Amino acid sequence: MIKFENSIFVNRTPQDVFDYVNNPANDAQWQSGTESTEWTSDGPPGVGSTLKSVINFMGRKIESELEVTVWDPPHRSGLKARSGPIPFEVTIKYEAQGGGTLLTQTGQAEFGGFFKLAEGLVGKQLEKQFESNNATLKSLLEKG
Secondary structure, X not given: OEEEEEEEEEOOOHHHHHHHHOOHHHHHHHOOOEEEEEEOOXXXXXXXXXXXXXXXXXOEEEEEEEEEEEEEOOOEEEEEEOOOOOOEEEEEEEEEEOOEEEEEXXXXXXXXHHHHHOHHHHHHHHHHHXXXXXXXXXXXXXXX
């Protein structure tokens, strides 16, 4: 199992950052390898809502069903994989700080199959991807 935590400061309000990060239509713009993400449940988003995500990771196409585990706008959000080859859970905090937002992601992932064989390499790739995604998120949101 791999655990991770990373943070980035974004010069936008917590509500702006929360709204952008939690709109699945934006995922492909800031998350490397994301082909699509869409709500699969009806009604407004909240704990228990579900999504379908399709990503490319380390040369493999991965489809996952996700479930919202935390929904506290604009303070926290969280997801866990209900299906797919990489069980994971992630929680994001959005803290007001110095006129902007400190976004902190914490989570864990359990690798199996192909990914288990290369767990160290996969973990490093995942860490780089989160850092790159956060830099892209910051750039997009601060440009307006």
